[in-house]
Amino acid sequence: MIDEVIKEINRADTILVAGHIMPDGDDVSSICSLVMGLEKYGKKVIGAIDDEIPGYLEELPILKEKIRDFDCVKNTPADLIIIVDASSPDRVGRIQELFEYKRIVVIDHHATNLNFGHVNWVDATSASTAQLVFKLNQKLGVKYDEELATINLLGVATDTGFFKYSNTNAQVFEDVSKLVSFGGNISYITNAILENKPIENVLLFKDVIENLKFKKDKKIAYTYVSLDMLKKYNILPKNTPPFVGDLRSLKGVEVAIVFNEHEKNVFHTSMRSKKYFDVSEVALHFGGGGHVRAAGFSKESDNIEKLMEEVTDYIAEKMEK
Ligand code: AMP
Ligand code: MN
Ligand code: MN
Numbered sequence: 453m454i455d456e457v458i459k460e461i462n463r464a465d466t467i468l469v470a471g472h473i474m475p476d477g478d479d480v481s482s483i484c485s486l487v488m489g490l491e492k493y494g495k496k497v498i499g500a501i502d503d504e505i506p507g508y509l510e511e512l513p514i515l516k517e518k519i520r521d522f523d524c525v526k527n528t529p530a531d532l533i534i535i536v537d538a539s540s541p542d543r544v545g546r547i548q549e550l551f552e553y554k555r556i557v558v559i560d561h562h563a564t565n566l567n568f569g570h571v572n573w574v575d576a577t578s579a580s581t582a583q584l585v586f587k588l589n590q591k592l593g594v595k596y597d598e599e600l601a602t603i604n605l606l607g608v609a610t611d612t613g614f615f616k617y618s619n620t621n622a623q624v625f626e627d628v629s630k631l632v633s634f635g636g637n638i639s640y641i642t643n644a645i646l647e648n649k650p651i652e653n654v655l656l657f658k659d660v661i662e663n664l665k666f667k668k669d670k671k672i673a674y675t676y677v678s679l680d681m682l683k684k685y686n687i688l689p690k691n692t693p694p695f696v697g698d699l700r701s702l703k704g705v706e707v708a709i710v711f712n713e714h715e716k717n718v719f720h721t722s723m724r725s726k727k728y729f730d731v732s733e734v735a736l737h738f739g740g741g742g743h744v745r746a747a748g749f750s751k752e753s754d755n756i757e758k759l760m761e762e763v764t765d766y767i768a769e770k771m772e773k
Pocket of ligand 3: 478
C-alpha cells in the first residue's frame with residue numbers, strides 16, 4: 453500500500469495534508485512531519501486541521517508554522533489530499549467539503565477505519581500514525597534533521613503514553629532509536645508536554661473527582677467535565693485535561709470514561725481500558741471509533757447523568773458476557 457501512496461504523491465503537484473478535529477499529539481506530529489517531508493521531497497504542500505490546536509501543544513512552535521486552519525486552505529488548489537490519523541471522513545470536519553474532484557489518500561492506524569480514500573494505508577499494528585509517516589518519508593529518501601526527527605517523535609511518544617501503553621512494541625523502539633539517532637529530542641517533548649501542567653488543571657481535577665462514580669465492583673470508573681466546571685477555572689474546552697488516564701490508573705479499574713462537554717450539551721466521551729475490555733466496540737456502537745484500549749465518540753445530551761448511565765450500563769452488560 454505504501455507504494456500506492458507514493459504513486460499518488462508523485463502524480464500530484466500540490467498536496468494538502470489534513471488531520472482530525474480535536475487534534476492530539478499523533479495527529480499534529482503526523483501532519484507536520486509529512487508536510488516537512490514532502491517539502492524536502494520537492495512538493496508544494498500545506499497542512500491543515502479544521503479545529504484549534506490544544507494549549508499543551510502550543511509549546512512546539514513548528515506546529516503553528518506548518519498547520520493552517522480551514523479558512524486558510526479552503527481555496528488551495530491541491531490535487532491530492534492526504535488524511536492522517538482519522539478513521540472516518542466526519543473526523544476531518546469541513547475539510548470534507550474539499551474532497552470533490554480530488555484524489556484522497558488515507559494514512560491511519562485505527563482498526564475502525566472506514567477506508568474512505570481512493571488509497572487507504574491503514575495499519576492497525578502501528579502504535580502511531582507518526583510511525584507510518586516516518587516509514588513513508590524514509591522511503592521517499594527524505595533526509596532527517598533534528599527538527600523533523602523531534603516533531604516526528606512527538607506522535608510516537610504521545611500515542612504510546614510515552615512508551616508505556618500496550619501498543620508499545622519492538623517497532624516503536626526501532627523507530628524511536630532511529631529518530632533519536634537523527635537528532636530527535638525526547639526531553640524537549642516530555643518537558644513541553646508532561647512538565648508543563650497549568651495549576652488550574654489540578655484544581656479542576658478536585659471537582660472531577662467529586663463527581664467520580666463506579667460500577668461493577670469498581671471495574672468501571674466514570675465522571676464528567678461540564679462547560680460550567682471549565683469556566684470556573686477559566687479553562688477553554690480545547691484545553692480540557694486528559695483526566696481519563698488518571699481514572700484508568702486507579703487500582704482495579706478496567707474501564708475509565710470521562711464525558712467532556714465541549715459545546716453546550718455535546719459531550720466528547722473519552723474511554724480507556726487497562727487489560728482486556730474492548731472500548732473501540734463501545735465507541736463504534738455510539739457512533740465513534742478508536743482503538744481497543746483508547747476510543748471515543750461525541751453525543752448530544754441535555755442530561756449528563758442519563759447519558760453516563762446509558763453508556764456505563766452498556767459497558768457493564770458487555771463485561772458480563
Ligand atoms: P480520545 O479519548 O479523544 O483521546 O480518543 C481516543 C481514541 O479514539 C483516539 O485514537 C481517537 O482518534 C479515537 N476517537 C475519539 N473520538 C472519536 C470519534 N468521535 N470518532 C472516531 N474516533 C474517535
Ligand atoms: Mn489522533
Ligand atoms: Mn493516532
